[in-house]
Amino acid sequence: MTIYDVTVPIQDGLPVWPGEEGPTIKRTSDIDSGDKANVSLIRMVTHTGTHVDAPLHFFARARSVDRIPLSVLCGPCLVIDKIGNGHISAGDIPELPSHITRVLFKTTNSTLWENPTHDFVNEYVCLEPEAAELLVRKGIQLVGMDYMSVEPPTNQENPIHRLLLGNGIVIIENLDLRNISPGEYNLVCLPLKLSGADGAPARVILISDK
Numbered sequence: 001m002t003i004y005d006v007t008v009p010i011q012d013g014l015p016v017w018p019g020e021e022g023p024t025i026k027r028t029s030d031i032d033s034g035d036k037a038n039v040s041l042i043r044m045v046t047h048t049g050t051h052v053d054a055p056l057h058f059f060a061r062a063r064s065v066d067r068i069p070l071s072v073l074c075g076p077c078l079v080i081d082k083i084g085n086g087h088i089s090a091g092d093i094p095e096l097p098s099h100i101t102r103v104l105f106k107t108t109n110s111t112l113w114e115n116p117t118h119d120f121v122n123e124y125v126c127l128e129p130e131a132a133e134l135l136v137r138k139g140i141q142l143v144g145m146d147y148m149s150v151e152p153p154t155n156q157e158n159p160i161h162r163l164l165l166g167n168g169i170v171i172i173e174n175l176d177l178r179n180i181s182p183g184e185y186n187l188v189c190l191p192l193k194l195s196g197a198d199g200a201p202a203r204v205i206l207i208s209d210k
């Protein structure tokens, strides 16, 4: 069995969605400064680093992140290879075995995580509308991406988020899939249990039988 950590390390300088505040982790009590323990204060938006979008992110009275069933967040998943030019189209989505209800897309975005404190990149690979519609039709429950969003930053009305979240599909963003070969894994995605929140940072791992 091999366990792969596909979580981006949260640290000062991590890129975040344009207009949002970046994360800070500040020592408020410090042994080197004579305090008896090390304690830190963290400050970040709910969509920082590797995180889960709950339906509440785009729908005023929808499900919050703490109420997403663990049975959706954990289980068999398929890592789909989309290395090459262009966005993820319907044709990039293969026939899926019936036990696969979770898909993660590995794209060239993942190489950006070689430097976790790079400046936000505008031109990242995301889902074409037809690909998102196909995922809905296939009854997918969870979709994971390896950068900030399922759609371009220019999509002001956020149609892809609305389509997926409106159909009850959970979204994971900012996965680091650099070291992951395409194929089947067991996904464990555990977002912080933030009561009533629209999203939350998550530790995400992939477990392989090999």
Ligand SMILES: Nc1ccccc1C(=O)C[C@H](N)C(=O)O
Residues within 6 Å of the ligand: 017, 020, 047, 053, 057, 148, 149, 150, 173
């Ligand atoms: N902060 C925002 C403000 C307005 C619109 C979107 C966002 C987002 O965070 C989008 C991001 N890609 C997300 O889903 O996590």
